[in-house]
Amino acid sequence: MSYIIPINRDGLSTETLTSCAVVPPEGILSGKAVEQGAVHASSGKVTIGTWECTPYAEILAYPAATEYATVLSGQVAITDDDGTVHTFGAGDSYVLKSGFSGHFEVLETLRKIYVLIED
Template structure:
């Protein structure tokens, strides 16, 4: 492979995929989202890019492991027991597969993500 295969997020011109969570998952607001998936591995198990979310709250059920780094905004991640973690600019964390709860965007949020979908 050559240097041309390196994916530089700062130079990427990936088109946005805009979407909203399914209506039955939305708890508050109108959380429109966009993903700029800059990289997908040939096997399809790993993806990396930038995600943006508007103010709102929705339920989540992670089937993948996800590394995140918050670039902008404020969000709150809550587990099924109601325990909360506030996520701000500069926070870096991993959400393991199997996590269930809610994601709430308090201020428009932008994050880097790396997702690994484990195949059984």
């Protein structure tokens, strides 16, 4: 068994992206979230994966988790509760700290690698 999981520039390891439903329908503000994803590793309170989604907007809250993400392609705008908008594109990374609440809007079909750490 190998303890190394290679992930290529497209955010894929040995698997392909498959249809998933991470976005809760009741949180969607506009658009339709057509999602695909792959989990590369999951252990205890940590999940590492790749997620892709078409343009949409939602209310997003992380009351008990922190997410680190690197955008591989596309563009996303994340708005804090105070109204500050942060836009991220290919090559950018961000951290949503535990307790985050705001809006998450995929502006162009987004693909990202993420690490989700539950409190």
